[in-house]
Amino acid sequence: MMDSAKDPSTLEKVLLYPDPRLRLKAEPITRITPEMKARARAMFPLMYEERGIGLAAPQIGWNVRLFVMNVSGKPEDEVVVVNPVVTEKTGGMWNFEEGCLSLPGIRGKVERERRIVLEGTDLDGNALRFELDALPGRCMLHEYDHLDGVLFIDRLSAAKRQSLKRRLRELEEDFEMAKAESAPTGAAAR
Numbered sequence: 669m670m671d672s673a674k675d676p677s678t679l680e681k682v683l684l685y686p687d688p689r690l691r692l693k694a695e696p697i698t699r700i701t702p703e704m705k706a707r708a709r710a711m712f713p714l715m716y717e718e719r720g721i722g723l724a725a726p727q728i729g730w731n732v733r734l735f736v737m738n739v740s741g742k743p744e745d746e747v748v749v750v751n752p753v754v755t756e757k758t759g760g761m762w763n764f765e766e767g768c769l770s771l772p773g774i775r776g777k778v779e780r781e782r783r784i785v786l787e788g789t790d791l792d793g794n795a796l797r798f799e800l801d802a803l804p805g806r807c808m809l810h811e812y813d814h815l816d817g818v819l820f821i822d823r824l825s826a827a828k829r830q831s832l833k834r835r836l837r838e839l840e841e842d843f844e845m846a847k848a849e850s851a852p853t854g855a856a857a858r
């Protein structure tokens with residue numbers, strides 16, 4: 669255990685805004701390897717540790733179309749969706765406050781469709797189909813957005829975004845500082 673804790677390749681962490689990797693369009697998964705299964709499963713403890721209910725692969729710097737979710741927190745409600753596609757959105761729009769593990773300290777009301785159908789596969793390639801409304805549906809739409817490089821702040825009203833400017837600026841400064849600290853000498857001036 670001590671060794672794996674020292675090996676950075678085994679340590680996943682949640683990328684924070686404005687990390688550019690959060691803005692990439694994630695690649696479809698064509699083949700699921702045992703390593704990918706292990707990596708996907710490792711997203712759950714990370715998500716629980718951060719008190720999240722959903723986590724998308726791009727949030728750990730893994731640029732594939734996959735997310736994990738557990739709205740209830742019960743082990744039997746863990747869901748991994750590979751190559752999700754939203755096939756239906758109905759029920760009208762509703763507003764609800766969202767947060768995101770990649771945007772600590774930021775919350776805001778986002779308008780989304782009330783009912784969705786989302787299809788994909790599990791880690792064994794079995795077809796999955798979810799008909800969801802309310803919070804679980806919203807969570808899936810939020811995670812799905814991450815696969816297209818979309819963050820919930822993109823969907824806030826202009827006024828709300830304006831009110832969050834200071835906090836976003838702080839996150840941007842933290843990110844620049846962390847980047848400068850981790851960069852080899854000379855690279856920080858790029």
Ligand code: ZN
Nearest residue numbers: 767768769770
């Ligand atoms: Zn998020």
